[in-house]
Amino acid sequence: MDIKPKLVKELIEERTIDEAAREVMAKAIEDGIETVWDRLEAQQPQCGFGQLGLCCNRCAMGPCRISPFGETGPTRGVCGADANVIAARNLLDDLLVGAAAHSDHGREVVEVLLKTAEGKAQGYEIIDEEKLKAVAREYEIEVEGRSSREIAKDLALAMLEEFGTIKNKIQFAEVRPPEKTKETWRNAGIVPRSVDREIVEAAHRVHMGVDSDYVNILLHALRTSLSDGWGGSMMATEISDVLFGTPKPVTSYVNLGVLKKDMVNIVLHGHNPVLSEMVVKAADEPELIEYAKKMGAKGINLVGMCCTGNEVLMRQGIPIAGNMLNQELAIATGAVEVMLIDYQCIFPSITKTASCYHTKVVSTSEKAKFPGAIHMEFHPENAYDTAKEIIKLAIENFPNRDPNRVKIPNKPMKMMAGFSVEALKSALGGSFKPLIDAIVEGKIRGAAGIVGCNNPKIKQDYGHVTLAKELIKRDIIVLETGCAAIASGKAGLLLPEAAELAGEGLKSIVTALGVPPVLHMGSCVDCSRILVLAAELAKTLNVAISDLPVAGAAPEWYSQKAISIGAYFVASGVFTVLGLPLKVYGSKDVLNLLTEGVEGVVGGKFAIEPDPIRAAELISAHIEKKRKELGI
Amino acid sequence: MKTVFVHPEKCIGCRHCEIACAVEHSRSKDIFGLVTESPPPMPRIHVEVGVDLLTFPNRCRHCDPAPCMQVCPTGALYRDKDTWSVLVDYEKCIACAMCAMVCPFDIISFHRVWNVTFDHEVNAKCDHCIERQMRGEIPACVEACKTGALEFGDANDIIRNSRRDFTLRTTMALKGEAAPELPESISQFREVMKKVTKLGPLG
Incomplete structure (x- = not known):
């Protein structure tokens, strides 16, 4: 067995498929920056009680744990819970x-x-x-x-x-x-x-x-x-x-290459766009652009990250630097003046990463403070002033950038986003009938929502991109949100040209409409758009959502939010495949209920399948089963 | 001869044994001593990841003959005749690491300990919880293990039980009855995680 220390090349290849991220990751390793992958390694082995869902640390009679092997250890916690x-x-x-x-x-x-x-x-x-x-x-x-x-x-x-x-x-x-x-x-x-x-x-x-x-x-x-x-x-x-504004199809760019060498770079990271929308608005103020020029930059470059990034991409066409596992790497480019954070999925160590460069992290939510960040709190009453202050801070930080420590990948990927339900309907000519017809005819076999996070346990974007490719190949149209959508953007799947990778039927439909075979529908809260679309289709056909040839997937999920999303997909009747296990394998009954029994109650159920090719097969089989039941 | 027998298929990597070991070898014998004591108490059992995220709790096997004893130039390693444990006289240890070089299990590491006159790093390996054994207690790692991966007893007794279990499962299988060694959902979980290791840096 090979236990040699891994070469940088090997490390970056096993951690991500995002070429732009690989370039910066090599620099981060050389710079000696600790990243999420180092921390994952340091955490091995991870506690089996936790992974199996058998650890209970709620009360002071505990903490308790149940032996996964039956009678060789405790079968009940102190309180009696099994x-x-x-x-x-x-x-x-x-x-x-x-x-x-x-x-x-x-x-x-x-x-x-x-x-x-x-x-x-x-x-x-x-x-x-x-x-x-x-x-x-x-x-x-x-x-x-x-x-x-x-x-x-x-x-x-x-x-x-x-x-x-x-x-x-x-x-x-x-x-x-x-x-x-x-x-x-x-x-x-x-x-x-x-x-x-x-x-x-x-x-x-x-x-x-x-x-x-x-x-x-x-x-x-x-x-x-x-x-x-x-x-x-x-x-x-x-x-x-x-x-x-309700999103409309928009063209933009994605990956760490959207940062610009000569401009003041501000990364908008987190989930809630309420303040970032004001930053987008304020960045057009002539006085601020002039100020940036006075400080030696050519202008102000706003880029998104994670779901705040998705929100401002969908509505304003702001380029997006990456998904969850790109956040430290964005800073490691050495070219970020300010990373504005609101909340959710921001690494608590992000200010430590930033302290290795000139980057200032600006926290903006009263409920999400980060030691080492500059706190400029969001309040609707003076949000526009706060937005301007944050931009000014970034401009004033531009001269602190060390050009010798800057590395920006030079190939941003073009992408299309902005597919709200309204935009989709309008692209279809004002009604969902053409989509339904295409499904009934079989040109499109069905639809799958691929959503959810990155997780360093899986090579970044590999699960998302492989699954999306496998599904469109099988004439299944893919609807995406969150980190999944950003992953597809980076891989070039959010372009009309990606129709070439789709099966003949799907290809003919998306080519006629001029849309990509994988549709970016927004941030993780915008998984609600997928629900609305599914409901519209089901109502048109007078069936339940569980009768539709549709499925969901979260190939690289990590967050508790993904559990809630997965559960509301299932509860709404959608077969949902997770790429990492729920922490329930310590209980056969709970596992069986979630992956089998629940289907009889709400029509949807979970499956756990890390391999994206196998996941595509499961989804395809489910869709064909539903088509058969519908008689199409 | 009593030993700590490892059932590796039942180790789930929780590292309770490591914590219990460090507490047992602290000055205070208190979990909070782990963060307040100097030198910091260190575990003498090590749970590390092998392939497919499977783990193995590795500790001194108290070999007989013990290679470490044979090569120790100062006679710091000796055998306790009552428990047949290989022990270290910290006062004699010169931290030369000869013992570590010959240890078949690579479980010897050098740390500062509280109970030595001259403050230096010594061979701080498993002492078989000899103080606990004197009191009629089982080693701390075994007591902490709630999955049954660590079992303390006469090696032949433990092996006999395992053999009976094997015979039972084999005869059930011959009759066509399911006789899994592990609960079904645990095997499923390990299969899932094995796949995960194929898809990223954990492999």
């Missing part, structure tokens, strides 16, 4: 964190809408009045003869009420899903009642001596996820559209 209860509670605990992350993001966007409606938000306006009215109608808010601000205020208040409501329903979950899908929820008793309520109740249920029936725990996990997908996340998507 493997089923502990694994199920752990899963619910992870899921509630994910649902909370999405939904708290959604709440913040809705609060900005409220402030905008009240004239108290600096720099914000209602950009998409049509969408405002459409959503307001779904909320049964009067729109005729009323000003946008009046409607927006009522809508914002109606949505905010649904976070902790006493009305016991979430409007989107009432009016948007197909009747047959809602019926499965009613039968299972998992209709979401409010966003915060499901999350708080989940936190309650994992307390010792509350829910001790793993089936009941998992049902509530599904309900909590629905309050995210059809609640908090969907509000984040829709209200971001109202405030900043």
